Amino acid sequence: MAGPGNAAPVIIKRRKSVQEGGHHGGAWKVAYADFVTAMMAFFLLMWLLNATTDKQRKGIADYFNPVMPIHRTSGGGDGMFEGDSLFSEDSRAREGSGAAARHPSEQRRAMGLEADTGGEQKVLKDLMARLDGLGGESPERLALMRHIVTGLTDEGLVVELFDLTDRPLFDGESERPTQILRDLIPVVAGAFALVENAVAVHGHVRSLPITRIENPVWQQSSSRAHQARQLMELSGFAPARMRRVSGFADRRPAVADPMVARNNRIEFVLLRNGT
Known part of the structure; x- marks a missing residue:
């Protein structure tokens, strides 16, 4: 019989079992939330296009126009979506160049009315x-x-x-x-x-x-x-x-x-x- 000092070491191996179909850290929840948000924005956009007039849609487009701050005119309308354009002085001002006296519209020029x-x-x-x-x-x-x-x-x-x-x-x-x-x-x-x-x-x-x-x-x-x-x-x-x-x-x-x-x-x- 071998002495105690010559005993073979006991090696224990532990195997990790991998289960398919886990939660993958929850990343899918973030992706699903982004998808739901995108769909909600899409349906809101479809509703807005259907519920507004051409004049209102033009007003919305003018609001998000990045060149608006460089125009020397004031916003148009006395309420939400009112006015031909946000470049007009009020809800009835001419479209485009506003109501500035130094910039007469084509209509005024045609009538012989210069600035x-x-x-x-x-x-x-x-x-x-x-x-x-x-x-x-x-x-x-x-x-x-x-x-x-x-x-x-x-x-x-x-x-x-x-x-x-x-x-x-x-x-x-x-x-x-x-x-x-x-x-x-x-x-x-x-x-x-x-x-x-x-x-x-x-x-x-x-x-x-x-x-x-x-x-x-x-x-x-x-x-x-x-x-x-x-x-x-x-x-x-x-x-x-x-x-x-x-x-x-x-x-x-x-x-x-x-x-x-x-x-x-x-x-x-x-x-x-x-x-």
Whole structure:
């Protein structure tokens, strides 16, 4: 028998068993989360393309345009997705070059109206700021000024008076002015009295939800525009400064839905010299 010092060493081998189909460290969860996020973004994009108009999609594209900061124009619109372009001065400014007086649009050039020296533009802007700042005098005046929105266009300064859902400017579908419009007209007349430019009055109405043999919207918009003109003159506005009174029926809706009350409105345009 061998002595204790000559005993063979005992070697124990441990085998690691590998099981297929393990969790692989959880990397698949990250990949799956990325996939779900991408699909959600894709479906949101499809929904957005289907739910917006061409004008709204152009506004979104202009917002993400990387060259926007180098343009010397202000953003357009008085709310989300409003305005022809974010390069316009407001929701009705001409598209592309904004409303800068030193950069007349092709339309103004075609009419022979080159860029002015900036004096008239400043006057119109000051008058617009004056109208926009009238709402802080009292709660009643603040409620009244909710019906007014202003903007600069190629024609001049546009002061728009429009219906609110529960506060119309005219009784029903008639041309009888409510007290709200009677209170608003002197505000516009007083502001326009500070300058000598001619004025145009435009009437707009909403589309009717029913089909009639004779659509009354043309007569309705024209009658309302003439009522607004008469109220202006009763407020002391010089009749000789009235250049034209027009009714546009429901052909130029202010919002996407042509049947909402917001489309019932009267526009007073303080015309630029030469227009």
